[in-house]
Structure formats: C-alpha cells, structure tokens
Amino acid sequence: MGQKSLQSHTLPYIMMAPAMAAMALFILYPIGYSVWLSLHRVDFLRPQAGRPFIGLQNYLKLFSDAAFWNAAQITLVYTTVAVVVSFIIGLATALLLNEQFRGRILARSIVIIPWAVPYVAAILIWKWMLNTDFGIVNYILLKFGLITEGINWLVSPVWAMVAVLIVTVWTQYPFVTMMHLAALQGIAADLQEAATIDGAGVLDRFRYVTWPGLSQVNTAAILLLVIWNFRRFTIIYTMTGGGPIRSTETLVIQTYRQAFSFYNMGYASAIGTVILGVLLAFSLIYIIIQYRTGKEV
Amino acid sequence: MTSEIKWTLGSSIRFRKSVKSFLVYILVILTCVITFFPLYWMVLTAMLHSGSIFRYPPLLFPPRLSLESFVEIMRAYPLARWFGNTIFVAVISTFSALLISVFGAYSLSRYRFKGRLTAITAILITQMVPPPLFVIPLYVLFRDMVLLDTYTGLIIGHTTFTLPLCIWMLKGFFDSVSTELEEAAMLDGCSRVGALFRIILPLSLPGLAATTVLAVVTSWNEFALAVTLMNTKSKWMLSVGLTSFIGEYQIPWNQVAAGAIVMVLPIVLAFAYLQKYLISGLSAGAIKG
Numbered sequence: 001m002g003q004k005s006l007q008s009h010t011l012p013y014i015m016m017a018p019a020m021a022a023m024a025l026f027i028l029y030p031i032g033y034s035v036w037l038s039l040h041r042v043d044f045l046r047p048q049a050g051r052p053f054i055g056l057q058n059y060l061k062l063f064s065d066a067a068f069w070n071a072a073q074i075t076l077v078y079t080t081v082a083v084v085v086s087f088i089i090g091l092a093t094a095l096l097l098n099e100q101f102r103g104r105i106l107a108r109s110i111v112i113i114p115w116a117v118p119y120v121a122a123i124l125i126w127k128w129m130l131n132t133d134f135g136i137v138n139y140i141l142l143k144f145g146l147i148t149e150g151i152n153w154l155v156s157p158v159w160a161m162v163a164v165l166i167v168t169v170w171t172q173y174p175f176v177t178m179m180h181l182a183a184l185q186g187i188a189a190d191l192q193e194a195a196t197i198d199g200a201g202v203l204d205r206f207r208y209v210t211w212p213g214l215s216q217v218n219t220a221a222i223l224l225l226v227i228w229n230f231r232r233f234t235i236i237y238t239m240t241g242g243g244p245i246r247s248t249e250t251l252v253i254q255t256y257r258q259a260f261s262f263y264n265m266g267y268a269s270a271i272g273t274v275i276l277g278v279l280l281a282f283s284l285i286y287i288i289i290q291y292r293t294g295k296e297v
Numbered sequence: 298m299t300s301e302i303k304w305t306l307g308s309s310i311r312f313r314k315s316v317k318s319f320l321v322y323i324l325v326i327l328t329c330v331i332t333f334f335p336l337y338w339m340v341l342t343a344m345l346h347s348g349s350i351f352r353y354p355p356l357l358f359p360p361r362l363s364l365e366s367f368v369e370i371m372r373a374y375p376l377a378r379w380f381g382n383t384i385f386v387a388v389i390s391t392f393s394a395l396l397i398s399v400f401g402a403y404s405l406s407r408y409r410f411k412g413r414l415t416a417i418t419a420i421l422i423t424q425m426v427p428p429p430l431f432v433i434p435l436y437v438l439f440r441d442m443v444l445l446d447t448y449t450g451l452i453i454g455h456t457t458f459t460l461p462l463c464i465w466m467l468k469g470f471f472d473s474v475s476t477e478l479e480e481a482a483m484l485d486g487c488s489r490v491g492a493l494f495r496i497i498l499p500l501s502l503p504g505l506a507a508t509t510v511l512a513v514v515t516s517w518n519e520f521a522l523a524v525t526l527m528n529t530k531s532k533w534m535l536s537v538g539l540t541s542f543i544g545e546y547q548i549p550w551n552q553v554a555a556g557a558i559v560m561v562l563p564i565v566l567a568f569a570y571l572q573k574y575l576i577s578g579l580s581a582g583a584i585k586g
Binding site: 011012013015016018019020022023025026027028029030031033034037093096097099101103107109110111112113114115116117118119120121122123124125126127128129131134136139143170174227230231233234237238251252255256259260265268269272273275276279280283 | 339518543567
C-alpha cells in the first residue's frame with residue numbers, strides 16, 4: 001500500500017519531537033522525579049534538613065501504616081462500586097436510548113449533559129441537594145417514606161461515601177452510554193431482525209447478538225472506568241476532603257494530603273508511585289487477558 | 298377465516314408493540330428527569346430570592362424568581378476575573394496542545410519508525426498517572442523555576458496534561474483517513490506537510506473539533522494543578538474560586554448555585570453544539586485505539 005512514498009527517515013522524528021519533548025519534560029521527568037522523591041526524605045517545613053537518600057524507608061513505613069491500608073481498602077470499595085454501577089446504568093441507558101421512539105435525539109442530548117458538567121459545579125449542586133435540613137434529596141426520601149429522619153449525608157462516614165458515589169455515577173455514567181450508543185449503531189440492524197425472525201426473544205437477542213457486538217467497547221469502557229475512578233481526585237477532594245474520619249480518604253486523596261497538608265513530599269510520592277504501579281499492573285494484565293480471550297473466540 | 302387469524306395476529310403484535318413503546322416512554326422520561334433534575338435544581342436555586350432559600354418544604358415550581366443572586370455574586374467576588382482567567386488558560390493551552398499533537402499524531406499514524414511503540418506506551422502510561430503524582434513534582438519543579446503562581450506555569454501544566462489525550466484521539470482520526478488521497482496529492486506535487494494541512498486535517502475536521510472541545514473542557518475543569526500552583530486570589534481559575542465557596546457559611550446557596558451556572562453554561566453550550574462530532578470522535582478514539 002504505497003510503502004515507498006510513505007518512507008522517510010527524519011520527518012517522523014521531527015514531527016514527533018515537540019510532543020515527545022513536552023511530554024518528557026513535564027510528564028515523564030516529573031514521574032521519574034516522583035519516584036526519586038519517594039526514595040528520599042523531603043520535608044518542605046524543614047528545608048535545612050536537605051533531601052537525604054533513605055532507600056525504601058518511605059515504602060516500608062507505608063506498608064506498615066494502618067492509614068495506608070485503610071485508604072487502600074476505601075479506594076477498592078470506591079472504585080469497584082463506581083465502575084460497576086456506572087457501567088450497568090450506562091449500558092442500560094444506551095440500550096433504552098437505542099430503541100425507536102419519538103424525541104430520541106432530545107433524550108440522548110439530555111442524558112449526555114451531566115458528563116459535560118464540570119466536577120466542581122456538580123459538587124456545588126449536589127452539596128446543596130444533599131443538605132441535611134433543607135436539601136431536596138432528604139425531602140423527597142422523607143416524602144416517599146423511605147426514611148424517617150433526614151440523612152446526615154456528609155457527616156456520617158457511610159453516607160459520605162454514598163454521597164461521593166452518587167455524584168461520581170451521575171457525572172460518569174453518560175460517558176458509558178455515549179460509548180455504547182456509538183457501538184450499538186455499528187451492530188447491523190439486519191442481524192437483529194434476522195435473530196427476531198428466527199424466533200429469538202429479547203434476552204436471547206441481547207445475549208447472542210448485542211452483547212458480543214459490544215465486547216470491544218466493553219473492554220475499553222471498563223478499562224477507562226477503572227483507571228479514572230482509581231485515580232479520582234477532584235470529586236472526592238472538593239466534596240469531603242477525605243473525611244469524615246477518613247471514611248472517603250482514597251489513596252489519591254492521601255497522597256495529596258501528605259504532600260500539601262503535611263509537606264511530606266517523599267512519603268506522598270511513595271503512595272503515588274504505588275498507585276501508578278497498581279494501575280500499570282492492572283492495565284497490563286487486563287489487556288493481556290482481553291487479548292487472549294479475544295483471540296480464542 | 299384466514300383473514301380473521303391474520304387480524305388477531307396483527308392486533309396482538311400491535312398490542313405488544315404499544316405496551317413496549319409505552320414502557321420505553323416511561324423509562325425514558327424517568328431517566329431524563331432523574332438525570333436532568335440536579336441541573337434544573339441548580340437553575341431554580343440560583344433564581345430564588347435570598348429570603349426563600351430556606352423555605353421548607355422546598356418549592357418545585359416557585360412563583361417568584363429573580364436574578365439578584367447573579368448580581369450579588371458578581372459584586373462580592375472576582376467572578377468575572379476568574380472567568381477570564383479560565384478562558385485565557387484554556388484557549389492558550391488548547392491551542393498549544395493541538396499544534397503540538399497534530400504533528401505527533403500524524404507521525405504516529407502514518408509512519409512506522411523506530412521508537413514508535415515506545416512513544417505510544419509513554420502516551421498510554423501518562424493516562425494512568427494519579428493527579429497528585431503529577432502535581433507534586435511539577436510543584437517542586439515550578440518552585441525552582443519561579444513559575445509558581447504564574448499563568449505560564451499553569452498553561453504549561455494544562456498543555457502537557459491534555460497533550461497525550463489529544464495525540465491519541467487525533468491519531469485515531471488520522472488512521473481512519475485513507476492514505477490514497479494524500480498520496481495522490483503528493484504525486485501532484487504537494488509536500489507531505491502540505492498534504493497534512495490540505496487533505497488530512499479538512500477530512501478529519503469532526504475529529505479535530507471533538508479533540509478541541511475535549512482539551513478546552515479538560516483545562517476548564519482542571520482542579521488539582523490549579524489549586525496547587527496558583528495562590529493569588531485574583532489569579533484563580535473558576536474551579537478553584539468556586540470551591541472556595543464550599544464551607545463558607547456566609548455565602549447563601551442561591552449565590553453558590555449562580556456561581557455553578559457561570560461555570561457550567563459555556564461548557565454545556567459547547568457540548569450541545571459539538572455533540573455529534575464528539576460522539577463519533579470519542580468512539581473512534583476510544584474503540585479503534
């Protein structure tokens with residue numbers, strides 16, 4: 001396919017150079033620098049102490065710190081629930097909006113809006129809606145008799161986590177819907193029709209026609225969701241700051257607080273490096289598994 | 298006889314279809330109402346009089362509305378300034394990111410060169426970096442470079458922050474443009490860069506639009522860098538300025554909601570306008586890989 005005319009020795013490097021330089025300088029170097037920091041004691045409050053090399057001490061301290069394991073557990077809970085719930089709601093909504101009905105374009109536009117809402121704005125709205133005494137959410141729950149007294153959303157540890165999850169799912173499920181809607185358009189309508197004529201019910205059609213057709217987009221969506229939620233910062237930080245009593249302090253929040261509340265840059269970098277390592281390992285394993293199963297099918 | 302059977306068959310199918318479409322409508326309306334409600338509530342709260350915010354039970358359709366909260370918040374806070382700062386940083390960093398990534402994406406899409414896989418791996422790894430791990434070293438670095446609390450620092454941060462995503466998306470779009478057209482153009486004497494600008498870019502305009510929106514939105518929404526790098530209140534981004542409202546008990550909720558609207562409106566309008574590009578763009582970028 002015209003390999004000859006596409007061959008060139010220096011041009012691709014020249015074209016790639018600015019991007020690579022920028023990324024190397026402001027992304028890869030910082031990551032490397034973070035790893036370096038994690039091997040040193042860096043305390044901004046005591047600059048005269050210098051930045052001595054301390055080997056793996058930060059990591060050893062980390063793994064024996066109950067707060068770290070607490071954060072790890074919270075991260076796991078938050079990520080799992082956020083991914084599963086967003087995925088299910090997103091997929092269900094996509095299937096619904098893929099039906100033929102009047103006003104479909106309008107409905108699609110409405111559903112996609114929350115994804116466009118900036119996190120900070122979303123937090124402001126939801127904090128008001130979840131206000132214990134005057135919030136509309138408690139009012140509606142009380143009105144329908146689902147609760148007998150107002151929930152202290154951001155005061156109770158468990159409900160604070162639920163609140164953060166609600167905002168997370170509200171802002172991100174539309175993305176799953178968008179991806180699936182695009183993929184559903186790619187599943188040939190005549191295949192669905194053929195299955196219907198052959199007597200396949202709704203569930204069978206979903207299982208044998210729709211679901212396999214979505215496998216590629218499912219893989220991408222789940223990988224993205226896991227990465228995004230595992231490293232989630234803004235929503236949690238602005239909504240609860242990790243509280244109350246560290247009940248929403250994920251690893252990412254802990255990293256930031258160690259760095260900018262306590263100025264333990266080295267220790268914070270160690271936590272951050274662990275997060276990056278876990279995500280890299282997860283992505284690698286996930287992609288390998290998907291690749292293998294994809295090949296067998 | 299046969300016509301009768303046909304008739305019953307037809308009517309039962311029609312009946313099932315109408316039940317189904319009724320159910321679909323109910324579910325669609327429910328989904329839309331729940332999804333849209335927070336935004337409705339935001340607009341409504343912003344248009345309440347200060348006196349009627351703490352009305353209980355809350356009114357779903359209050360009789361009297363006003364815009365006093367917008368006037369108040371503009372008067373009491375440098376909201377216009379924050380708005381301008383945010384636009385300034387978003388526009389410059391998006392422009393820089395696009396300029397750099399168009400070439401990078403083209404190179405990755407059209408050439409098979411040594412180090413290409415390394416470049417792709419590097420781009421993917423950057424997508425997994427947790428924000429603080431990116432913020433900490435940049436903070437230390439910018440402290441040494443005296444770039445803390447400057448727009449330059451934040452613009453550099455936002456440009457590089459969005460760069461990998463831009464390259465990745467644009468590469469996906471360029472991949473879907475056939476090479477034959479540019480080869481034909483080059484046979485006609487067009488240079489390679491000329492072909493990129495005259496053939497590829499116009500053909501991937503939807504993708505370019507989607508990438509632009511995504512870059513602007515990323516910068517507009519960015520919080521971790523903005524809150525860490527910028528100290529002076531007048532230099533804040535909207536995201537940081539609005540966050541400062543949280544926990545400040547003297548700010549009435551109608552003004553908080555008004556602030557949220559100021560931040561939401563431009564983005565939602567941009568999305569509404571570019572929605573069709575964005576959907577095809579995202580799916581191309583995310584699925585094709």
